[in-house]
Amino acid sequence: MHIACFEIVQIKHPLLIHIKQELYNIAADVMPILVQQAGEDPTKMQAILLKAQADPVSFLNSLPPEIQVKIKNATNAVEKNQVSGQKP
Numbered sequence: 001m002h003i004a005c006f007e008i009v010q011i012k013h014p015l016l017i018h019i020k021q022e023l024y025n026i027a028a029d030v031m032p033i034l035v036q037q038a039g040e041d042p043t044k045m046q047a048i049l050l051k052a053q054a055d056p057v058s059f060l061n062s063l064p065p066e067i068q069v070k071i072k073n074a075t076n077a078v079e080k081n082q083v084s085g086q087k088p
Helices: 014-037 042-054 056-062 065-083
Strands: none
Touching: 014 042, 014 065, 042 056, 056 065
């Protein structure tokens, strides 16, 4: 499994606007967890994120199940959209 990561720029398609908002919501859900895991230390937060880039599956598995589901749903929506020919 891979996690779709991309920059969203001036999206006009309604489905993609929804996905963009969902990604922002997920980031808002993950941020307090990241802060807690790092003991509020920005340097440790950066280290956690660098490790997550190298091993996204382990990072995903470190998150609560409800956030994992949100991430998987967003990833599936992006992949489905790419298969249907829409561009993010």
